[in-house]
Amino acid sequence: MANKKNNDPFWWTLFGAGGTISAFFIPIHVALIGIAIPLGWFAMPDYEGLVELARHPLSRIYLFALISLSLFHWAHRFRFTLYDGLQLKHLEQYIVVFCYGSAIVGTVIGLIFVLSI
Amino acid sequence: METTITLEVQRYLPEKDTEPYFQEYKVPLRKKWVVLDALNYIKDNIDGTLSYRWSCRMGVCGSCGMMVNDKPVLTCATFLEECLPGPIRVAPLSYFDVIRDLVVNTDGFMDKLKRVKPWLITDQVKPVPEGEYRQTPEQKAEYDQYSMCINCMLCYAACPVAGLEPEFVGPAAIALAQRYNYDSRDEGRKQRNEELLGEGGIYSCTLVGECSEVCPKAVDPAGAIQRYKVSGAAEWWKSVVVPWGDT
Amino acid sequence: MAKTDDINTSTNPRYQRYRPERYSPRMSIFWWVHKKPFVKFIVRELTSLFVAAYAVLLIFQVRALSQGAEAWEALVAWFSTPFSIGLHVIIFLFVVFHAITWFNLAPTAMVLRIGKKRIPGGVIITINFLMWIALSLAIATLILAR
Numbered sequence: 001m002a003n004k005k006n007n008d009p010f011w012w013t014l015f016g017a018g019g020t021i022s023a024f025f026i027p028i029h030v031a032l033i034g035i036a037i038p039l040g041w042f043a044m045p046d047y048e049g050l051v052e053l054a055r056h057p058l059s060r061i062y063l064f065a066l067i068s069l070s071l072f073h074w075a076h077r078f079r080f081t082l083y084d085g086l087q088l089k090h091l092e093q094y095i096v097v098f099c100y101g102s103a104i105v106g107t108v109i110g111l112i113f114v115l116s117i
Numbered sequence: 118m119e120t121t122i123t124l125e126v127q128r129y130l131p132e133k134d135t136e137p138y139f140q141e142y143k144v145p146l147r148k149k150w151v152v153l154d155a156l157n158y159i160k161d162n163i164d165g166t167l168s169y170r171w172s173c174r175m176g177v178c179g180s181c182g183m184m185v186n187d188k189p190v191l192t193c194a195t196f197l198e199e200c201l202p203g204p205i206r207v208a209p210l211s212y213f214d215v216i217r218d219l220v221v222n223t224d225g226f227m228d229k230l231k232r233v234k235p236w237l238i239t240d241q242v243k244p245v246p247e248g249e250y251r252q253t254p255e256q257k258a259e260y261d262q263y264s265m266c267i268n269c270m271l272c273y274a275a276c277p278v279a280g281l282e283p284e285f286v287g288p289a290a291i292a293l294a295q296r297y298n299y300d301s302r303d304e305g306r307k308q309r310n311e312e313l314l315g316e317g318g319i320y321s322c323t324l325v326g327e328c329s330e331v332c333p334k335a336v337d338p339a340g341a342i343q344r345y346k347v348s349g350a351a352e353w354w355k356s357v358v359v360p361w362g363d364t
Numbered sequence: 365m366a367k368t369d370d371i372n373t374s375t376n377p378r379y380q381r382y383r384p385e386r387y388s389p390r391m392s393i394f395w396w397v398h399k400k401p402f403v404k405f406i407v408r409e410l411t412s413l414f415v416a417a418y419a420v421l422l423i424f425q426v427r428a429l430s431q432g433a434e435a436w437e438a439l440v441a442w443f444s445t446p447f448s449i450g451l452h453v454i455i456f457l458f459v460v461f462h463a464i465t466w467f468n469l470a471p472t473a474m475v476l477r478i479g480k481k482r483i484p485g486g487v488i489i490t491i492n493f494l495m496w497i498a499l500s501l502a503i504a505t506l507i508l509a510r
Contacts, residue, residue, distance in 0.1 A: 008320035009353030012346055016473075022415045023463035028500035030418060030459060032507060033425070034452030038444040042508055047433040049510030054429050063426055067419045074416030080323045081409045084281055087393055110423050116430040131385050187399070215387040222386060255480060277402065280391050324469065325405045343473035 011076050011100065018073025025066055054117045067110035068103075075099035122146040122197055123204035124155055126167065129215050137215065140164075141204070152192040152200070152207060153181050156219075169219035176333060179269030183219055184208040189274035189331045210270060212280030226270055229286050232312050233294035238305025256301040263296035263341055265334040272328035272338050284317035288328035288338030291319060295341040310349065319345045411462035414455045421455075467492035 037044045053059055079099045083089045121143045129137035142163055144155045153171055160167050171181040174193045181192045186206050197205070213221035243250065272288035273279045279287045294313060297303045313319050322342045329339040355362060396402040428439040442448055470492050471485030 006315055006320075008318075009314060009346075009350040010357075012320055013350045013354065016347075016350070018415075019462075019466050022419075022459065023466040024496055024499050025503060026415060026418050026459045027456065027463055027496075028503045029422070030452050030456045032504055034421075034443060035449060035456060038449050038452075044440055045507060045510035047429075047436045050436070050507075051429055053506065053510050054426070063422065067422050067426070070415050070419035070422075074412040074419070077323075077409055077412035078416075081406070081412070084278060084323060085396060085406055085409065087281060087391070089282065106419065106423065110419075110426065113423060113426040113430050117426065129387050131387070134387075135385070137387055212389070212391070215389070277391070277395055280395070323405075323409065324472070325402070326469070326472075327401055330401070337472075340472040343469075344475060347473050 011072070014069060014072035015076035018069035018071070019077075021066055022070040022073055026070065051117060060114050060117070064111055064114045067114070068107040071103040071106040071110075072100075075103035120146045122155075122201070124152075124159070125204045125206045126156070126159070126219070127206075127208040128167070128218055129209075130166070131217060139206070146197055148198065150197050152183075152185055152190075152195045152197065152205065155197060155205075156192065156207070167219075168217045177267060179267035182210055182269040182271045182274065184211055184274065189271040191269060191271070191333050194333060210274035212274055212276075213270070221270075223270065225283060226268075226273060226287070226290075229290040230268070230293065232286060233290045233309055234305055234312075235290075235293040235297060236305075237297060237300065237303050238308060239302070240304050250302040252301055259301070260296045260299035263292045263299065263336055266293055266296070266336045266338075267334055269333065271331045271333065275325075275327035275331040277325060277327075278321055278323060282317065282321055285321045286313060286318055288322075288342065289336075291322075291345060292336050292338040292341040295345060298345075310352065313345065314349050314353070319349060322346075407461065408465045411458045411465075414458035415462060418455050418459065463496060467496065 032042070036042050054063065076099070079095055082095050082099075083092075088095060122145075124142045124144060125139040126142060127137050128134070128140045142155075142159045144158045144163075147154075151174075153174055156167065156169055156171075160169075169181070169183070171193065172178040174181070176191055176194050179191070182189060183192050184190075184207070185192060185195050186200060187208075189210055192207070207219065209215050209219045209221045213223070213225075216222050237250075266289055268289060270289065276285075276288055279285050291313065294309045298306045298309060319342050322339075324339060324343065326339045329337045332338065396406045424439065428435040443452075467489055471488040474488055476483045476488060
């Protein structure tokens with residue numbers, strides 16, 4: 001009863017990396033850019049300063065990793081949510097293409113913008 | 118008059134029922150009586166047709182696992198007094214096929230156990246005159262926890278993934294695979310990976326975590342599976358980066 | 365000669381072996397609503413939607429930065445709308461739940477040792493939470509210092 005091989009170890013690695021990086025970094029981004037600054041608790045830094053910060057090679061790597069790995073984290077987790085929560089395992093092929101496909105598209109778009117800052 | 122407690126026991130008699138139903142029994146509420154004692158009281162004094170499995174009544178044999186008030190437990194280790202005021206709902210283990218009353222079909226689980234090869238595998242068997250395979254206490258401690266499993270299947274009744282995907286090898290079998298993977302005398306990891314890194318293997322687990330919550334022996338199957346996912350991923354990357362390598 | 369089938373049917377009865385039907389319970393599609401740990405599990409899994417939503421919002425931020433000051437100011441103006449703030453509050457609650465559950469489960473996958481001693485799970489969780497605070501402060505300082 002040998003099992004069909006699959007690429008789950010690969011997707012799981014991206015899921016784990018994305019889960020870790022998003023857990024550490026996304027809450028502060030949301031709190032700061034999306035809530036605290038718009039509510040006037042802090043002043044929004046001006047555009048020039050932010051671009052300068054974002055252009056640093058480490059910032060680019062950081063932004064790209066945060067975007068891409070978060071998307072792959074979602075792709076893998078949501079795939080299994082659809083299997084278990086909605087019992088859609090029989091639609092496996094479509095779900096796999098939709099989830100990981102969206103993450104790959106998002107990764108490419110993210111990469112283009114990160115490089116064009 | 119002695120106080121009593123009501124048990125609602127799930128009945129299913131395949132020769133006449135198509136659906137299970139609950140039957141109420143009143144049993145004496147005695148201190149130090151466990152749910153299994155109540156079932157034995159019913160069988161001996163009220164209704165001899167009730168079927169269920171049990172053997173050691175001391176938490177070792179792993180055969181009296183049932184759902185008590187919707188939680189998978191060993192009925193020999195669940196006191197009536199913990200379930201006051203009642204009624205106590207007793208049902209067969211979730212997600213398993215029911216053969217009769219509280220008796221479930223364990224064939225699927227037995228097959229899964231075999232699939233993970235839960236025994237010591239060595240590339241070459243050492244001739245007897247060369248002596249035993251020795252192990253330090255530290256080496257034994259590596260797998261000790263996973264060796265405590267009594268195959269009671271409570272973790273399967275707690276795992277929705279096992280319920281949804283009959284193919285999923287499941288908590289106890291994977292913990293048992295790790296029991297041998299972490300054994301310094303064992304060389305069978307590669308063979309177990311064959312079964313466990315593919316479809317229905319460790320990556321089907323979504324870490325609900327209930328298997329470890331219900332385990333009566335603190336085996337922590339969820340942890341065993343997580344650790345397997347990490348090492349399995351590391352081995353996968355190694356095989357991609359160094360395809361000519363050993364593993 | 366008569367066929368064997370036609371004669372002596374009484375000694376060659378058609379019978380069904382005693383093979384009772386097993387009852388196979390079907391799992392309801394709402395299996396996760398009845399038990400608290402399962403509800404928590406599904407909510408935890410659904411946090412991924414909000415992680416992805418914010419990844420998309422990050423793409424928009426990076427795009428605005430790359431398109432120039434005007435595009436960035438437009439995005440900043442949108443961030444101040446009540447809709448955006450409400451959206452971010454919801455995303456925040458879910459990503460914080462993601463972070464907390466993620467760090468609490470970290471010791472199940474990580475077995476770290478100092479010498480021969482295994483580091484207790486509680487210590488690994490604490491380290492994760494301290495790192496979370498430190499990294500959040502670092503990112504906030506980097507952005508606000510601009």
